[in-house]
Amino acid sequence: MLYKAGKAVTIFVLILTAVPLVVLIGQGSRFFGSAMTVPGAADALWTTLSSGVLALGLCFVIGLPTAYWLGNQRSHTRIKQISAVLLVTALLMPPLVLGLVLAYILAPTTLIGSWLNTVHSASNTFTALVLAEVYEALPYFVLTAWSAFAMIPREWEEEAWVLHKTPWQTFRFVLWPASRPGLLTATWMAWARIVGAFGSPVVVAYHPTALPVQIWITIEESGLPQALALALWLVLIGLPLPAWLTWKKRGIL
Amino acid sequence: MSLALKTAGHSFLRGEAEWISGLNAIIGPSGAGKTTLLRLLAGLGEKTADIRFKNAAWQGRDHYLPPYLRPIAFVPQYPSLIPFRRIRQQIEWVLSPSSRSYLEEWAEELEILPLLDRYPRMLSGGEQQRAAILRALATGQPMLLLDEALSQVEDRLRQHCLQCLKHNPPVPWVFYSTHRLEEALEFSDTLTVITEGQIHSPQTPQDLLMAPPNAHVAWMLGYRGSFPLDSQRFVLIHPARVVLGAHPEQGLVYPARIDVRSKPRSLLSQWTVSGHNTTWHWDLPQYVKEWQGNAITIIDPVIVSYALNREEAQSYAQHVSW
Numbered sequence: 001m002l003y004k005a006g007k008a009v010t011i012f013v014l015i016l017t018a019v020p021l022v023v024l025i026g027q028g029s030r031f032f033g034s035a036m037t038v039p040g041a042a043d044a045l046w047t048t049l050s051s052g053v054l055a056l057g058l059c060f061v062i063g064l065p066t067a068y069w070l071g072n073q074r075s076h077t078r079i080k081q082i083s084a085v086l087l088v089t090a091l092l093m094p095p096l097v098l099g100l101v102l103a104y105i106l107a108p109t110t111l112i113g114s115w116l117n118t119v120h121s122a123s124n125t126f127t128a129l130v131l132a133e134v135y136e137a138l139p140y141f142v143l144t145a146w147s148a149f150a151m152i153p154r155e156w157e158e159e160a161w162v163l164h165k166t167p168w169q170t171f172r173f174v175l176w177p178a179s180r181p182g183l184l185t186a187t188w189m190a191w192a193r194i195v196g197a198f199g200s201p202v203v204v205a206y207h208p209t210a211l212p213v214q215i216w217i218t219i220e221e222s223g224l225p226q227a228l229a230l231a232l233w234l235v236l237i238g239l240p241l242p243a244w245l246t247w248k249k250r251g252i253l
Numbered sequence: 254m255s256l257a258l259k260t261a262g263h264s265f266l267r268g269e270a271e272w273i274s275g276l277n278a279i280i281g282p283s284g285a286g287k288t289t290l291l292r293l294l295a296g297l298g299e300k301t302a303d304i305r306f307k308n309a310a311w312q313g314r315d316h317y318l319p320p321y322l323r324p325i326a327f328v329p330q331y332p333s334l335i336p337f338r339r340i341r342q343q344i345e346w347v348l349s350p351s352s353r354s355y356l357e358e359w360a361e362e363l364e365i366l367p368l369l370d371r372y373p374r375m376l377s378g379g380e381q382q383r384a385a386i387l388r389a390l391a392t393g394q395p396m397l398l399l400d401e402a403l404s405q406v407e408d409r410l411r412q413h414c415l416q417c418l419k420h421n422p423p424v425p426w427v428f429y430s431t432h433r434l435e436e437a438l439e440f441s442d443t444l445t446v447i448t449e450g451q452i453h454s455p456q457t458p459q460d461l462l463m464a465p466p467n468a469h470v471a472w473m474l475g476y477r478g479s480f481p482l483d484s485q486r487f488v489l490i491h492p493a494r495v496v497l498g499a500h501p502e503q504g505l506v507y508p509a510r511i512d513v514r515s516k517p518r519s520l521l522s523q524w525t526v527s528g529h530n531t532t533w534h535w536d537l538p539q540y541v542k543e544w545q546g547n548a549i550t551i552i553d554p555v556i557v558s559y560a561l562n563r564e565e566a567q568s569y570a571q572h573v574s575w
Contacts, residue, residue: 155329156335158297159327159329159332159333161297162295162297162321162325162326162327163347163388164321164326164349164392164394165321165347166321173346174335
C-alpha cells in the first residue's frame with residue numbers, strides 16, 4: 001500500500017519536474033533561431049562561453065589540489081572540519097550577497113579595488129565576471145571532488161609508495177583514474193553553475209553582459225517569449241552533459 | 254652491510270636490533286608489534302626511531318627518507334591490489350629493467366602465471382597475496398618486507414615459496430613476519446622475537462632454541478612445564494627435549510617419581526613429578542597416554558635454565574599461552 005502510494009506520488013512529482021523543461025523547449029524553440037540575431041545576444045553567448053571556460057579552468061586548477069589535500073586521511077581533521085563549514089557556507093550563500101560583497105571589494109574606493117584600478121577598472125570587467133563565476137562554482141567543485149578523493153582507501157597510495165613509486169607517479173596511475181568519475185561530476189556541476197551564474201554577475205559585472213544577464217535585459221526590452229528562447233540557449237549550453245553523465249550512472253550522482 | 258634499528262622515542266616498540274642480509278623472520282604473538290616493526294622499516298610508521306642501512310640513515314632525529322626512496326618493497330598482510338588494473342598492468346607499472354628477466358620464472362614459482370591477466374577481484378585471498386609478492390619482486394629492490402604475506406596461501410605452496418626464498422633468493426634481504434613458529438625455525442637465517450613491543454635481538458634458530466632470551470619467549474618457542482634443577486635454578490622444559498625414562502646417553506637423567514595421566518576431554522596430559530622434596534604438576538601436549546617410571550631424561554638441561562623463582566615458574570607454566 002505504502003509502496004504503491006509512493007509510486008503514485010513519484011509519478012506526480014516527475015510530471016511536476018518535467019513541466020518547466022517541456023514548456024521551455026516548446027516555447028523557447030519558437031524564437032530559437034532569431035534570438036541570436038538580436039543585438040547583444042551573440043556577444044553574450046560568446047562572453048558566457050569564454051568566461052565560463054576560463055572560470056572552469058581556474059576552478060579545476062585550484063580546486064583539484066585543494067580537494068586532493070582535503071580528501072587525504074593524513075590531513076589535519078580540524079582544518080578539514082573548518083574547510084567543510086566554510087565551503088558549505090560559500091555553497092549556500094545567496095549569489096546576490098556574494099555579488100554585493102565582490103562589488104564592495106572591487107569598488108575603486110577600497111584598498112584592493114583602488115590597487116586594481118591603477119591597472120584597469122576592476123568592477124564591470126571580464127575579470128570581474130570570471131571572478132564572480134569562480135566564486136559561485138568553486139565550492140561545488142571542491143566539495144564534490146573532495147568526496148571523490150575521500151573514497152579512495154589510503155592503502156592504495158601507501159602501497160604504491162612502498163613499491164618505489166613517487167607520489168606523482170602514484171597520483172597518475174592510481175588516484176587520478178580512481179577519482180576520475182567523481183572529478184567529472186564535479187567539473188560539470190561547476191560548469192552548470194558557471195553558465196547559469198546570475199546573482200553575483202548582475203551586481204559586479206553587468207558589462208560585459210553574460211547570457212543570464214542578457215536574458216534579464218531581454219525580458220525588460222522584448223518580453224517573455226524572446227527571453228525564453230535565450231533561456232533555452234543557456235540550458236542547452238549548461239545541462240546536457242550533466243544530464244548525460246547522470247543517465248550513464250543509472251542513478252543519482 | 255647491515256640494517257640497524259634503534260627504537261628511541263617510538264610510542265610502542267622498544268629495544269634495538271641489527272640484521273644482515275638473508276631470510277630474517279619476525280615472530281611474536283598477535284598484537285606484539287610485528288606489523289609495526291615492518292611498517293617502520295618501510296617508512297610508513299612513526300618518524301622518531303633511528304634506522305640506518307649500510308651506514309646511510311633512513312630516518313633519525315632530524316631527517317626522514319620517504320618510503321619511495323628506500324630500497325625496499327613491502328607486502329602487507331591484506332594487500333590492496335589496485336582493483337581497476339589487471340595484475341599484469343600493475344606489475345608492468347612497478348617493473349624495473351633488471352628484474353624483467355627473472356619475472357616469469359618467479360611467476361611460475363608462485364604459480365600465478367596463468368592469473369596475470371585477471372583483475373584482483375577475480376583472485377582468491379591466497380592468489381592476491383602471491384600476486385602482491387610478485388608485484389613487490391618486480392620492483393627489483395634489494396629488500397623485501399613480507400608482513401604475513403603468505404598467511405592465506407595453502408600449506409604446500411607456502412612451504413615451496415619459503416624454500417625458494419631460502420635457497421634461491423631473488424633479493425639479498427628478506428624480512429618475513431609470521432605466526433608459524435615451525436616454519437620460521439626451519440627456513441629463516443635469523444629470528445627476531447617481539448613480545449608486547451619489546452624487540453629481542455635477532456638470533457639464529459639454533460641459538461634461539463638453545464638459549465631463549467627469557468621465559469616468555471621460551472614459552473612461545475614451545476617450552477612447557479617448569480622444573481627445579483637445583484636449589485637455585487628452575488628450568489622450563491621443552492616436550493621435544495624430555496625423554497621418559499633413564500637415558501644417560503641422551504642427557505641429564507633426573508631421578509623422580511613420574512606419573513603421566515591423560516586428561517579427559519583434553520589434548521594435554523598431566524605429568525606429576527615428585528622429587529627434590531617437591532611435587533610438580535605439568536600439563537604437557539599429549540604424546541603418551543599413560544606412563545609411570547622412576548626417571549626422566551632432560552636433553553641439554555643447561556641451555557634452558559633460568560633463575561626463576563617457584564611462583565614465576567608455576568605461572569609461566571599455567572598462564573602464558575600463545
